Amino acid sequence: xxxxVHVTLKEGVLDxxxxxIRHALGDLGFDGVDKVRQGxxxxxxxxxxxxxxxxxxxxxxxxxxxxxxxxxxxxxxxE
Amino acid sequence: MKSAVIVFPxxxxxxxLAVAIEKITGTAPTMVWHGDRDFADVDFIGxxxxxxxxxxxxxxxxxxxxxxxxxxxxxxxxxxxxxGVCNGFQILTEAGLLPxxxxxxxxxxxxxxxxxxxxETNKTAFTNAYTTDEVIRIPVAHHDGNYFAxxxxxxxLEANGQVAFRYCDRNGNVDDAANPNGSQRNIAGITNAAxxxxxxxPHPERMIERALGGDDGRRLFESVLNTLETA
Numbered sequence: 336x337x338x339x340v341h342v343t344l345k346e347g348v349l350d351x352x353x354x355x356i357r358h359a360l361g362d363l364g365f366d367g368v369d370k371v372r373q374g375x376x377x378x379x380x381x382x383x384x385x386x387x388x389x390x391x392x393x394x395x396x397x398x399x400x401x402x403x404x405x406x407x408x409x410x411x412x413x414e
Numbered sequence: 415m416k417s418a419v420i421v422f423p424x425x426x427x428x429x430x431l432a433v434a435i436e437k438i439t440g441t442a443p444t445m446v447w448h449g450d451r452d453f454a455d456v457d458f459i460g461x462x463x464x465x466x467x468x469x470x471x472x473x474x475x476x477x478x479x480x481x482x483x484x485x486x487x488x489x490x491x492x493x494x495x496x497x498g499v500c501n502g503f504q505i506l507t508e509a510g511l512l513p514x515x516x517x518x519x520x521x522x523x524x525x526x527x528x529x530x531x532x533x534e535t536n537k538t539a540f541t542n543a544y545t546t547d548e549v550i551r552i553p554v555a556h557h558d559g560n561y562f563a564x565x566x567x568x569x570x571l572e573a574n575g576q577v578a579f580r581y582c583d584r585n586g587n588v589d590d591a592a593n594p595n596g597s598q599r600n601i602a603g604i605t606n607a608a609x610x611x612x613x614x615x616p617h618p619e620r621m622i623e624r625a626l627g628g629d630d631g632r633r634l635f636e637s638v639l640n641t642l643e644t645a
Contacts, residue, residue: 348562349520349562349596351518351520351521351596352518352522353521355522369626379611387473391642399479400471400475400479403472403475403508403515405446405507405513405514405515405562406515406517406562
């Protein structure tokens with residue numbers, strides 16, 4: 336099974352890289368971009384075939400390593 | 415004083431820290447490799463600066479899950495003094511031994527220069543040889559030194575006297591102009607609630623004698639000596 340994890344900064348946490356990207360987009364003439372938030376995308380191939388068990392496993396991975404829940408949120412998609 | 419310095423793949427301040435400890439305490443630390451699950455009994459554990467595991471995923475994230483850090487966590491819980499500098503501070507927050515997180519500098523640039531710090535309290539095991547409100551000069555060298563914690567955590571840190579150092583100007587003014595990296599409330603270093611774990615972004619081990627440009631970092635190690643001798 337494939338798990339796709341998105342890790343993003345929590346609302347309210349300053350994202351200077353997102354800000355820099357927004358400025359650069361403006362410099363390229365892409366007007367009208369109010370806000371950019373930058374994050375990470377992590378793709379995992381996992382042996383577990385049961386969807387619920389896989390979801391629980393990946394959730395545990397997010398809490399223990401893939402995300403720092405002090406500053407980051409995560410979301411999981413399974414295929 | 416018996417001490418240990420933890421070495422990860424990518425640590426690059428481990429020797430500086432070891433030299434500082436040996437010069438100031440008179441005894442060389444044991445160097446402990448990240449894969450070791452156990453090491454000699456010590457009074458003081460240093461987590462050095464550098465780029466452990468290439469800063470992959472997040473600064474300090476992978477180091478935190480290495481075998482030696484489980485043992486460091488047990489020692490910290492037992493009251494052993496633990497000092498993390500720069501990447502060591504990032505590792506201690508990732509490990510949950512200190513609250514908050516270190517994020518990318520607000521200006522996005524790597525900062526490498528001497529800065530002024532205000533000693534917020536000398537009532538810690540790591541700062542008792544300083545004077546409260548004293549201004550000291552210590553270098554920083556980091557890309558991810560932007561200290562973040564939510565307001566409740568910050569308030570608790572302040573209320574408990576856990577803020578050890580803040581960035582300031584040479585006259586001791588703590589303001590935005592003196593904040594190099596966007597850290598909340600100019601925080602440069604904090605202790606845990608029990609007071610036996612300190613993390614800080616600046617490098618006191620690089621300022622231990624005049625030949626290095628200053629010796630303001632020396633008293634941090636002397637403070638630990640004082641603490642252990644009077645314990």
